[in-house]
Amino acid sequence: MNKTIIVLFFLCCATSVIAQVPKVSVSGTMGISYEGYGLDRNPAGWTGYTPRRPWNQVRFNFMPNFQFGKNFSLPFNINLAALPTNFAGPYSGFIPGGPKQNFKQWMTNPVNNIAVNPKYKWAELQLGTQYLRYSELSTGDIGVFGAGFDLKPGQYRIKFFTGTSQPGINYFAGPPLPGITGAFKRNNWMFQIGKEKEDKYEVAFNFAKGKDLISSSAPPPLTIKPQEGFVISMITNVHFNKGWYVKLEGAQSVFTTDLNTASSLLIKSFEPFIKAHTATIRDYAATGSLGKKGKNFDIGISSKYFGAGFQTVGYPYLQPDRLDYTINTKLNTWKNKMNIVASLGQRVNNISNTTLKANQFIGNLNWFTQFNDKWSLNVNYNNFGFQTASGLNPYGIKNVSNDLGISPTYTWSNTKMMHLLSLSYNYSKYDERDVLTGLTTSNNTHTALLTYVPSFFTKDVTPDFSLMYFYNDVPMAKTTLATLSSGLSMPVAKKKVQLRGQLQYNLTKLNSFKSDNNLIASCSVDWKITKQFSWNTYLSTNYFKYGNSVIPAGANYLESTCRTGFQYKFDTKKNK
Template identity: 25%
Template sequence: MKTLIKKFAIASLVVVGMLAAHLAVDAQDLENIAQQKPVTFSGSASARMLFYSAKGIQDRRKPFSYVLSGSPTLTLYGVTIPFYFVYSEQERSFRQPFNQFGLSPRYKWITLHAGYRNITYSPYTLAGHTILGAGVELTPGILRIGFMYGRLNRATAVDTTSGTYDPFQYTRRGYAAKIGVGKGNNFIDFSMMKAKDDSTSVHYSEKVTSRVSPAENVVFGVSGAFSYKGVFVEGDAGFSYYTINLGSHIKIDSIPDILKNTLGNFIHINGSTEFYSAYNFAVGYRRNDLTIKVQYKRVDPDFKSMGSYFFNNDLENITIAPSFSVLKRKLHFAGSLGLQRDNLQNQKESTSKRVIGSANLSANITDNLGVDFTYTNFSTKQQPGRVFVADTLLITQTTGTIGITPRYIIPKENVTHTFLLSWNRMTLQDLNASPRMNNDLSSVNMFFNYQIMLVPKNLTLYINLNSAHLTMARNETGNKGITLGGSKNLKDNKLSVGLSVAILQSFSGGQKNLLLNDGLQCSYRPGKRHTFSTNINYIGNFPHERSKESTRFSEFRGEVSYAVNF
């Protein structure tokens, strides 16, 4: 602990030294130079040093780590060249430092991409997956053209000593393209994504120890939107062909020759090739303070695309969502009601059906008093499918949530008082016939917050009272506590200091714990561009009675950072 505090003190001195150096050169005016030349350099960068120490439990992170990151942008004669980088010594299991660099220079309607980029063409083709590669986007007039090529995944080897990364992944490369017309809320885009695993990127001995096979995927998508005089239509669709095992020797003969010959130009087809589809579309009307929208969505079971990380699949739902404001916008309502089901291809032993409903009502009663109401109701019911399912295995349940949050603000010239109260109750009712499967539960969460802001003194103080109680069939857990804190601005608002102290009493199964969570934050902004900050946090857990389920421990976290905007 002493060594950690010593390192933390040294790092703080380093920040002070950087601050002194900044103050020595702050008199230099660089803005005029930027205005005289057609060259600008803007963006931000930061350096963070993190410290950690624990007693009574195993360390959750390294005693010391650092992170360097930035997003500078260079503009040369109208050409915008944004950069992005992250560098850290934090090691992954395959001993690779985490570092990413990328840029997307732009000139008028031409944008180039290079390095690590996150591009989205549609929700079902290329949808934000990180690619290390290069690409281009062209938007002359109403045309919308894009192309991207690069590496989506890098091969990871199996750790033969611990087996940590089993199964491994192959190096995966691919490309995506988009072409469309339109602007704003009136457009139509066609896109595709093609990716393939490199079977030679992993050693043969590692292939034998894993069940992961090299795969290939091609996805075609269409997205569009149209609006006219308040009426709007929007939608997306994706069609994915996925070969799970490129090495499979099983042939497929049920696909038509014309389709097989066409797809054969994009993907290797064999007995492991599967087809998925996903689509959603909506139609609605929007006028002044009234909006009503009807949406339909369907995603096939196991739908996947190598251009996206995750999909909620095997679902079909239809929803209607109205929203409106009345009484000069003092009363606003937004809600939705719909039906959802799974087991779209009758592959499961039962089908789950859900009623999805939610409502939010916000009322500004006076200029000072307001209240928000929230209500949700989700019911699930399973029905047997082709295979007989015992009643005790079926699920029929209803989940409901209701919340009320009144607020009251007293603004004055020198002081402002804010009162906020929140009450939230959630219930899950198990409607199964058998009493042996009683999974009913309910939770009640409440908190009250009072904040006073003393404007002339730049001082803010607050107190928070909170309580949470969860009741289950055979157990009760919960906590209640108080948090005190405040912040003050000094040196013409350049220096900000904040302190918070939280005391929490928790209980579970007869075991009670006292939790402490204390924090100290300090930041200094000598100018608009530079920020120096320090953050210290202490967490302590003190059980009333020591047991295997509860251990006495303490944690210390510290951070020293410097950020610059240029």
């Protein structure tokens, strides 16, 4: 099917393009970079701190856009890693003497990104890794490697894409531990058909499916079950005069949590798209919003409903079994010196269970005020989380966070320089209930950050200074962190080279243990060799010495990172 799509698209394009000889232009970027990582741990044999990156990696990027006349473009997005995969992948050398990836596995490896999107007028072909969002309830949160198209003839919209979102990974228990969990290969397809008039209306139907291939991993994962899901949705968006709008979407999902279970005639299938098993669940979801947008004032209401069994492979982390409704507003006032963005509402969790049903306040606020040329203030608040009513073992779940931030900024200047002084304070309260004991624990965090940045009018040197205090209080653990940081940037070599250095010292204390000491130093050198060609280098070192909070006391590590690479920008139009 993929080959047929490609051939048909290029035949259509060739028929129209061959009739004329278009002007060809090429623009974009290309480059190569190296990343080196080092870790020295003391005493010898201590494994309390594990490596966080591959020891060596070389990356290539090539992102040209070929423009043939006014109607045909051929953009590429290619990012490749020379070494097989990321640090703990199935073909990373994690398993001594393990398998090597073949060409297809290399192409679909998440560490690589290869995409080509040729476009002729209203027709676009999508090849390689694509992150496509069709709607809020169908698909839009995963990357898929495959092929598809996006057609917009007149007011009609036709989209289709098929490919693989997850390669198969064999289970491996180790050693070394913790081994590899493994995963099933997941094939996806998505389709949309509809009609749209920009800034007027949109009506479309969405279809999306994902299915795990049971035979794709051997041995298979022990803790993961092969799944299959299908969702169909309809979206309707209408924009009226004077800024009024209505947006609606309704969806139904059919999801099988374990394909190893037997087929079932008791659960209604959605053939030919998906056949029901004993582990299949059908449910619904809907979203809607109504409001008015203006130049300085927006107001609207929105609601979201997700059934307890609603699940889609396009949004694997979506939280079901809830109802949200909010009032949203945006206000610009006081001669645009004050900007307020806010939402207020309520979430009802576990709406399918009257015993565990619980209400949760939803709030979000960002309030910025520019009092005068010197003073400004930003206040923000948000809360998020999940909560169910408390029952008897297992008790209800409660994961709710409330964050409040206040950030005043003061600037002043004289004939030689300008000063910026900023203070930021944030308070975060996170409550979590243990489902087995019913006990609720609170995680309280206070963070204060003071920043001073002087800017010289007659000098190219730009320093900055910051001081941070962090305090975290959870049951059985109290952590205090003090950070002092200073940086300096300046151009040299007739401003062709930009230098930047940063030095940071951290002092951390946990309960009554001796303090931990941490020193971080970094340096970046950005050399603009020509207008199109640049060489960028970044070096950092991180020395951390524990007090007596870990065994053995006084353990330490030195972590080093080196990144350097060349980048070239090209544009044949500018070179003519």
